[in-house]
Amino acid sequence: MKITHAATALAVTTLVLAGCRSRAPEELPPTPVAPSQTTSPSTGTGGGAAQPGTQAHFEQSVNGQNIIYFDTDQYNIDATDQAALRTQAQYLQQYPNIRVTVEGHADERGTREYNLALGERRANAARNYLVSLGIPANRITTVSYGKERPVALGSNESAWAQNRRAVTVVVN
Amino acid sequence: MKLISRFTLFAGVALWCAVPAAAQDLGAPPPPDGNVTQVPVQGSNNQPADGLSFTVTDESEWQDMSIAIPAFATDRDQPTPANAQGTAALGRAVGDVIYNNLRNNGLFRPVGPDSLPQTGYAQVTAPTFTGWTQRGTEMLVQGFVRAGADNRLTIGCYLYDVSLRQEIARDGWVVEPSEWRRAAHKCADMVYSRLTGETPFFDSRIAYIAETGPKDRRVKRLAIMDSDGANHRFITNGQSTALTPRYSPDYSKLLYLSYVDGNPRIYVYDIGTGRQRLVAETAGATIAPRWSPDGRYILYSMALGGNTDIYRVPAAGGTPQRLTDTPGIDIGGSYSPDGRQIVFESDRSGTQQLYIMNADGSNQRRLSFFGGRAATPEWSPRGDQIAFTHITGNFRIATITPDGRNLRHLTNSWQDEAPTWAPNGRIIQFFRTERGSGRTGLWQVDLTGRNERRLPTPVDASDPAWGPILP
Numbered sequence: 235m236k237i238t239h240a241a242t243a244l245a246v247t248t249l250v251l252a253g254c255r256s257r258a259p260e261e262l263p264p265t266p267v268a269p270s271q272t273t274s275p276s277t278g279t280g281g282g283a284a285q286p287g288t289q290a291h292f293e294q295s296v297n298g299q300n301i302i303y304f305d306t307d308q309y310n311i312d313a314t315d316q317a318a319l320r321t322q323a324q325y326l327q328q329y330p331n332i333r334v335t336v337e338g339h340a341d342e343r344g345t346r347e348y349n350l351a352l353g354e355r356r357a358n359a360a361r362n363y364l365v366s367l368g369i370p371a372n373r374i375t376t377v378s379y380g381k382e383r384p385v386a387l388g389s390n391e392s393a394w395a396q397n398r399r400a401v402t403v404v405v406n
Numbered sequence: 407m408k409l410i411s412r413f414t415l416f417a418g419v420a421l422w423c424a425v426p427a428a429a430q431d432l433g434a435p436p437p438p439d440g441n442v443t444q445v446p447v448q449g450s451n452n453q454p455a456d457g458l459s460f461t462v463t464d465e466s467e468w469q470d471m472s473i474a475i476p477a478f479a480t481d482r483d484q485p486t487p488a489n490a491q492g493t494a495a496l497g498r499a500v501g502d503v504i505y506n507n508l509r510n511n512g513l514f515r516p517v518g519p520d521s522l523p524q525t526g527y528a529q530v531t532a533p534t535f536t537g538w539t540q541r542g543t544e545m546l547v548q549g550f551v552r553a554g555a556d557n558r559l560t561i562g563c564y565l566y567d568v569s570l571r572q573e574i575a576r577d578g579w580v581v582e583p584s585e586w587r588r589a590a591h592k593c594a595d596m597v598y599s600r601l602t603g604e605t606p607f608f609d610s611r612i613a614y615i616a617e618t619g620p621k622d623r624r625v626k627r628l629a630i631m632d633s634d635g636a637n638h639r640f641i642t643n644g645q646s647t648a649l650t651p652r653y654s655p656d657y658s659k660l661l662y663l664s665y666v667d668g669n670p671r672i673y674v675y676d677i678g679t680g681r682q683r684l685v686a687e688t689a690g691a692t693i694a695p696r697w698s699p700d701g702r703y704i705l706y707s708m709a710l711g712g713n714t715d716i717y718r719v720p721a722a723g724g725t726p727q728r729l730t731d732t733p734g735i736d737i738g739g740s741y742s743p744d745g746r747q748i749v750f751e752s753d754r755s756g757t758q759q760l761y762i763m764n765a766d767g768s769n770q771r772r773l774s775f776f777g778g779r780a781a782t783p784e785w786s787p788r789g790d791q792i793a794f795t796h797i798t799g800n801f802r803i804a805t806i807t808p809d810g811r812n813l814r815h816l817t818n819s820w821q822d823e824a825p826t827w828a829p830n831g832r833i834i835q836f837f838r839t840e841r842g843s844g845r846t847g848l849w850q851v852d853l854t855g856r857n858e859r860r861l862p863t864p865v866d867a868s869d870p871a872w873g874p875i876l877p
Contacts, residue, residue, distance in 0.1 A: 345781040345795055345823055347694040348758055350670055351714040351735040358712035377669055382647055387621045389841040
């Protein structure tokens with residue numbers, strides 16, 4: 235069941251990304267809902283019955299749009315990101331007790347310290363947009379991992395595009 | 407105001423609460439340093455002439471100099487805690503350390519104990535010059551190892567000019583058995599300094615980040631070692647990511663970044679006690695720690711609301727002072743050796759570039775005006791150069807003079823990053839990342855860019871930070 239579900243999510247992500255502008259990754263991440271270390275384990279009993287308040291439920295509900303991507307050295311929230319963050323905001327409005335952390339990441343083609351600052355800047359841009367949509371600021375924290383936690387392992391443009399990201403993660 | 411001060415007080419109290427080392431991801435602290443005491447040693451039959459000044463300034467000449475380093479002799483071969491096989495074997499090990507120091511750094515053409523006859527104890531102060539001349543030796547390094555009744559070792563070091571048949575320099579040190587390598591480094595430093603006219607650098611240490619595991623689950627641990635890779639030691643256990651260490655000028659503390667509480671924050675690790683504290687109680691993440699040359703201040707950058715600025719806080723604790731306030735990322739300050747100026751990195755103009763300011767944050771101005779991006783500036787301990795990462799497609803180690811001129815590239819690889827200076831400002835270490843695999847290693851290059859070599863480390867390595875010369 236889990237595999238079926240991941241496949242569905244992948245298909246959805248493909249559709250979403252297909253509509254993206256040129257900055258979208260050319261290759262898809264290996265898993266559309268790359269698990270973060272702070273991700274809570276799925277408590278789903280199969281068939282998409284993940285419990286509200288879990289990362290799995292959040293990712294299902296936002297159709298994998300818990301990740302937004304950035305251009306090289308950039309941190310602006312473009313139309314695609316806005317749509318993803320609106321979906322996230324709807325979920326957070328529906329579940330007012332859920333708190334999230336936005337994890338900011340950079341690709342490997344930057345110096346280590348600058349990338350830590352850049353990751354924070356990206357996470358903060360996503361957070362600010364969620365706040366502008368009415369989500370209380372005290373429900374959203376940020377953390378930067380710079381270039382320390384890549385999801386795509388290649389050293390090429392498509393891998394770097396997948397790694398320049400802000401990932402919204404449910405905090406328990 | 408009251409609320410703030412009460413919060414600060416609370417935070418301060420919380421800071422002093424003892425946290426078990428395990429929760430801080432710390433291993434056992436390194437053993438305390440023993441003293442290395444300089445002692446006069448008996449002169450040779452060929453005393454240095456008064457006013458003799460033997461200084462070779464042209465590198466191409468002194469790099470071709472032939473130096474012989476036979477095993478150090480001993481008056482009485484006996485086992486010591488430093489070497490169970492005895493002081494004769496220890497004397498050979500001392501010669502090996504000196505030989506490897508000079509050879510690995512591409513400084514001279516040394517010949518080591520393995521290729522030379524053993525010299526006797528009496529010959530240390532009375533070399534058989536004729537034999538050395540026949541071997542084509544130009545410079546001769548001899549010495550002795552003596553064990554005292556208290557197990558402490560006396561190590562003497564002599565440098566002779568074979569063609570002049572004259573002693574050029576001598577020195578001696580009394581060390582704890584565990585510190586015998588330091589006396590060997592001091593001897594290599596004496597030889598290097600006397601022959602090149604440069605200040606020493608071998609007797610120093612390096613802090614760095616030891617890396618293991620696959621690219622997406624890399625384990626990064628704080629580690630330290632001697633300048634030649636000996637006495638390697640891990641400081642953190644690897645449960646949480648550690649980055650960007652810096653030795654304090656007196657080697658008593660390490661600044662580094664740790665994710666131990668889930669957020670990137672700078673800690674001050676006390677090497678003597680094995681404990682650590684936050685550099686400052688702050689609302690935001692703290693990154694890019696640096697010491698002032700006198701060790702009295704710490705620079706760090708704090709990311710807050712998407713904006714990153716450089717702050718200065720007294721090393722003993724106190725109120726942080728913000729030094730930069732422009733929108734954008736201001737990060738990674740490095741002091742001039744006199745402590746008056748700070749070179750740092752800022753993207754206030756749109757891309758990462760080098761800027762300079764007075765130590766109080768005044769008079770900020772851009773320093774780098776060439777193509778590409780410029781990052782991670784480090785002011786040479788001599789003051790005459792600033793090393794940095796030049797990003798022009800590839801990441802290269804480069805230097806400029808403090809007026810922003812005389813750009814020179816020292817390396818050309820896919821990703822060379824984060825230069826750190828040898829204590830004498832003649833050699834730069836950095837880390838090199840391999841394209842694809844993401845594997846990292848420590849490298850060093852001299853200021854000519856000609857002598858580049860990889861430093862051996864037990865595992866992959868990044869973020870080297872070279873400390874000053876040991877006392």
